[in-house]
Amino acid sequence: MSNEPVLQAKNLSKRFEMEDKRILTAVDDVSLNLYKGKTLGIVGESGCGKSTFARMLVQLDQPSDGEILYRGKNIQNLKGKDLWENRRHIQMVFQDPLASFNPRMKVREIICEPLLNYKLIKKSEKNAVAARYLKMVELPEDFMERYPHALSGGQRQRVNIARALALEPEIIICDEATCALDVSCQDTIVQLLVRLQEQKNLAMGFICHDVALVSSLAHDVAVMYLGNVVEKLPGEDLVNKVRHPYTKALIDAIFDLKMDFSKKIEAIEGETPSPLNAPQGCPFQDRCPECMAICKEQKPLLQTIDEGHLVACHLEVN
Amino acid sequence: MISRNLLVSRILQIVIVLFGVSFITFLLTYLAPGDPVTAMYEAVGIVPTDEMVATAKSQMGLDQPFLVQYFIWLSNCLRGDLGTSFSQHLTVIDLLKKNLGATLKLAFLSLFLTILTAVPLGIISAVRQDKLSDYFIRSLSFIGISLPGFWIGLMLLYVFAYKLNLVPVISSGGGLEKMILPAVTLAIAMSSKYTRQVRTAFLEELSHDYVIGARTRGVSEARILWRHILPNAMLPLITLLGLSLGSLLGGTVVVEMIFSYPGLGKLAVEAVSARDYPLIQGIVLWIALIYMLINLAVDISYSYIDPRIRKKGAV
Amino acid sequence: SSSETETGEKTQLNVATELFSDTLDPAVAWDSWFVMRWGAGETLVKFADDFSFEPWLAESWDVAEDNLTWTFKLQEGVKFSNGDAMTATKVVESIEKLYADTAVENGGTGNPQSYFTYSSITADDAANTVTIVTTEPVPDLPGCMAYPWMLITNVDESRDLTTQGPICTGPYVIESMTPDTEVTLVKNENYWDGQVPFETVSILKVEEPSTRTLALQDGSADMALSISAADRETLESEGGYEISVVPGSRTGFAHPNLNGQLGNDTLRQAVLMAIDGETIADVTTNGSYTYGYAVVSSGLDFGYDELTYKFSYDPEAAAKLLDDAGMVDSDGDGIRELDGQNIILDYKVTASRQMNVIAEAQAAQLAEIGIQANVSITESQSDVLKNGTFDLCASNDVTTPTGDPAKFLGYWYSKGERNYSSYSNAEYDAIYEKLIVEFDTEARKGYITQLQQILLDDAMPVVYGYYNYNLCSTDAITGAYCPTSDFYWVTKDIKPAE
Amino acid sequence: MKNVIAILKQNPKFFGYCLLALGIILIAVMAPLLAPYDPYSAELVNALQKPSAEHLMGTDLLGRDYLSRIIYGTRASVSSALILVALIFSIGSLIGILAGYFGGWLDTVLMRLADIMIAFPDLILAIAIAGILGPSTTNAIIAITIVSWTRYARLSRSLVLKIRHTDYLAAATLTGSKTGHLIGRYLAPNTLPTLIITAATDIGSVMLQMASLSFLGFGAQPPMPEWGYMLSEGRTYLQSAPWLLVFPGLAIFVVVVVFNLLGDSLRDVLDPQRELNISKKRLFGKAKRNEIEENRCIVCDRDFSGGDA
């Protein structure tokens, strides 16, 4: 990419210790970058570590290994006031729009809270500020008087976005921000996000398990499997340039309205292994139709195979 | 079926808590005004001279610093010697043993009565939610919860023993008839509470998806109730029953006092009144131990009944 | 139930009592009382209801000229329950063991020693006599020998007295005991003094007075002790009960602490005048006490009728007395002040024998004349007395443990150890010193009367009255009655009704 | 204020119970006006009179008017129960919120302490404390506080832990809210309703506990009119003067019922889940959600002496 990344995750890992002392590796040595004005999409199945990765990026959790650089500065060990100062640059939109609001706060308080926290506005300005942000996310002004439970899912998600943008962050991470919504609602939210990104030149992380949706808005897409990034490629290449067997399987499993309805659905067999006992070697080995001997022993590394296209697969050794 | 590590760590936890309990009890009695030596002489009807007090104190090690005293007591305790009661001329262990039987009997009888009434009533109440019978049962249990236990006891005594002459007021046999009124008194309060809880547990289970599943599979209502819901609903109740049993075994002070029932609770009140410190210590420690062992037993049994817990190996 | 044979004849006696002992060892505390009350133990001498001495295991006794040497002639043919004969040697062993066990050096109570000490005690088996030489003159030695801990036991060192109890001579033999709960006795097959009426006796501890009443009513107890006056009335009106109430030898009273505010004579007098002792005894305790102002019971022959009392109930006069002495309520909080201090009396009581109720009634009356009394129940009454942490401390004492109240009157002997009031009156001390060495009964009575009068004049102490023992029995049995001495409950004379 | 009125209007049941509870408190406050006699004034000759026109509830042993004593007894019972609940509520909740929020060693220490306190036999510990400190209402309150705070500590801690993992707390942290703000704006308002409901339902049971202690002689002392103690005094007269037992027992019962009802209806008013629950739909739907929640928060650690409160 041409410009410098605003946020870099370098070899991030996150391990949880279970009650019975076993180790769960949720994120395993992931390196990804976010650029100004660009969207990084992350796809993968449930439990593959997307949210854990996102929470580390926004400093809600501490990584077990690796570092996070904001504008080249390591921010992962920030504490107290520095951490607080730094927070305003990186914001997040959560998946479940209702769960991410205090049920006892009105929309006005919700939107103004970040600004008040950083003393960017006075209490008396709350109405005006709330109105401005509601307008930005295309909601009528009088919504500021409502409680979150009195909004529809799409409306809530707009408020959620307004809150995340209130601090004018440079980076915004959306963790399955549209998944709880039905398709038409999802569509308008995505349009809104994309427009705001353009307006404010945001760096955006967009996490979702819907490959089609991610491909439609992300400049770059990383595919995660069992805590690992197995493939990373430009969004438009998802249609026809994917190389990793898992990515292929993902794409094959999509039911598309324009698909060939007579075609037999090709589904890979088996279940995703538990991150508690991830296999040695390639994480995808159990389900891979083209599994080789080496895959059971050695973990493939991410390699660049094309401009902006990285794959972690032994098939790609050339 | 539970992992040994977890069992060990639970037992370790019990030991730590017992340690804390004994320390706090010891501290309490240490800080208490009035001194145990005088209390001991008192108990046998002597007003000791200062000299007697001093000698006895040094004999009993009571002139030592607090921590030293505690560790002496603790090491005796670890050797199974809880000391001798000041007021009752028996070793604390003997006294505990003596009162335990009566308490055990009463505890189990009242628990039995409780289950016998609360489970059917609770189920009826849940199944017939918002019907007349539900309101009736709920009102009854509400009344039961709001009545002071000792008052119920006194009234039962008045009505059944005196007015109706159905139960002997006292009996030398120590048999069932002696326990019946105290047990009923305890059971009234407890089953009022449990009826509510059984009802809640059933309602909760009734709202679970597996009930819907069973219905869509054509399983009959009766079968759903007894074979599906009951075992599930028992899970939370077992914990509560364990807790109740724990406190019942710890003695049911008021009821024991009213019915002159020679259990641990009565022993405890007498020990407190007589400032019988070794006995107080013994009782408290003992009850704490029982309480935690029962808790452990509940957890273990829980893990046997609930596969979700068993399979995860959590105790 | 189990108390009847197939022919319907009653074979078990059931007794309900509030008082109980923890052990069966006569050397421990007051536990000997119970061994005796339950019909297991007997002493050489027995009290008649007028506190005269009657022979029991001893046939007769006399004292030598030196006033120190006492000779007891034993009853012939007495056997212990295990069949051993009660010889003079056995009696001596028994007494020696008691003295050894209770010696303070051995960790004992020291109680018998405080009654008398002996320099020698010898047995003459041939003559069947026991000779005791006391270290000091003890005029009431026969009374001391009637005291429960003197019960005669067949000494057997291998026996665990605490749980098995001693081997005695009474009509019943202790079979088992659950401390604080229940004692079972069985017939003594070797009883020396006639037929034993019941096969078994069951004594149950029943703390609640009302439960004891219920037990009588539903027949689960044949006799019960200390039935509340209110319940006695109920029983009486129901009929079918033998209710025996006697003005006992116990006096209920409160020690005033003269080191506190009550050291003020006027205040003490006013306190006495503010209290309507008669109503309290008759109404509040419902006749559990018989009112009297002297420390020794009016029912006993110690000169009550000769005494004069100046502080009878008269609240107006009491108030005036206080007004005149300048003890007025100057700060308007309803409480009078003495030397600028509110008069607040710390009134310690125990809950036994209705003393708490009496104290509360008194407190209510004192409040009327502007004196506050805070009644609190204490379990360690002797601690309170010894440490002087009281203004008034209730006490309920047997005044005549050995036949006359000489020991009891030691409470106000300023050189005595038990002068808890810190009372001091030289005249009193002088007479008291004469009393304790006087052997002549009439002379003793004279001294006792004088001592009482001195106390009355000095407004000492606050007397509640004399506690009436009571024992109620159903018509299933006969012969149960309440002795004045409080020592004998189950006797050979209690029989199933015809 | 408008809110309060609105809430009351929407919940007529709750309003009713509030009035009843207020009535009880009024009786306590206005006891001197309501009581026909001085509750302390003893007319010894009038002892143990049956209920009559002159003395509606009869007289006690010292000839004191029983009705007046019952009326004055409201003071002792209600005030000590309210004080107690306030104490255990504030101490317990504070400890629980701190432990839950800060976690780490603070949590470990506090919760171990709570474990220890829970392992104590509660009524016996209360008796021991009251016995050792000497019997009085204050000491009884201290004793019950010492044994009861754990209930609130555990409850509030679990509530805090639940909230700690919610997205909205994460969002608040992310948007720069500081600890004080989080506790004041998020943790407190979202835990307090449940805690308050629990406290309201607790008033009744605490009252029973106090009465038990007094009944055993470890609480209120004479001549203070207190129902538990009055019962204890009266039980000697079970047969001859049963009214001495009946009236204080009924008084306790009525007050406990009112406060229990108040607590139950408060649950309906404050239930934070209510809006969500109503929208919950289920197949064969039978159970009402808020009823299921009923008790759940009261089913705390253990019950007081096996239910013989």
Added chain:
Amino acid sequence: MIEVSNLKIQYANRRPVVEDFNLSVKAGQIVSIVGESGSGKSTVLRALLGALPENGKVTAGDIRFEGESILGYSKKEWQQYRGKKTAMIFQDSGAMLNPIRKIGSQIVEYLRLHEKLSKDEAWEKGKEALSMVRLPDSDNTMKAYPFELSGGMRQRVGIAMAMALNPGLLLADEPTAALDVTTQAQIVRLMLELMEKQDAGIVMVTHNLGVAAYMSDYILVMQNGKIVESGKAMEIVQNPQSDYTRTLIETVPRLGGKRYV
């Protein structure tokens, strides 16, 4: 097989949530119902199973199963009808099983409820059903508890149970909504295979238009309790008539479709 005519359903006495609903399914046909949230899709399914919540009521119209109206069924007939003639697959079939009883025992209970079988026979038949849905180790699965299986496996158990007795009609309420895409594909494939074998009629509710289009013969589009469009799957997808259907189809994100950036 099943004929629904002019169905109207009301909860309590509120506005009807389903009105003028018509549906006809023949053996071997799959009919999908799609539409916005709250439009009454699940309500219809429940009505077909005679399992409306207590406050719900069919106030007009008729439901005929094999020619017979099911609305007048007795309790006994309902029990026969549910599970034997019809079966239901849920969004999370695992949750529909008793969490503390083994899967095998619940299958055995179910089979013996509707057919005269010994325990062993039922066990064998249960195993057969499980292997039919390609659960690798059917013996182990029978002995497992629901929580021990992954979402996909549980869904397969649900399908196996639903199909075990060869019901004439299968009702499926969002059978793949809780699953990952790869698992969803597995389940879809499985359902189609089994359909071919057993020749049952299926009524399926789904949010996923792609799945609906791929699987079904007919699609019903619902909005606000009313059918806004119905017809052959292909026609609806390729040539939607109503505006609502059109926006629905347009907004579904597609790989290689519209890009926002």
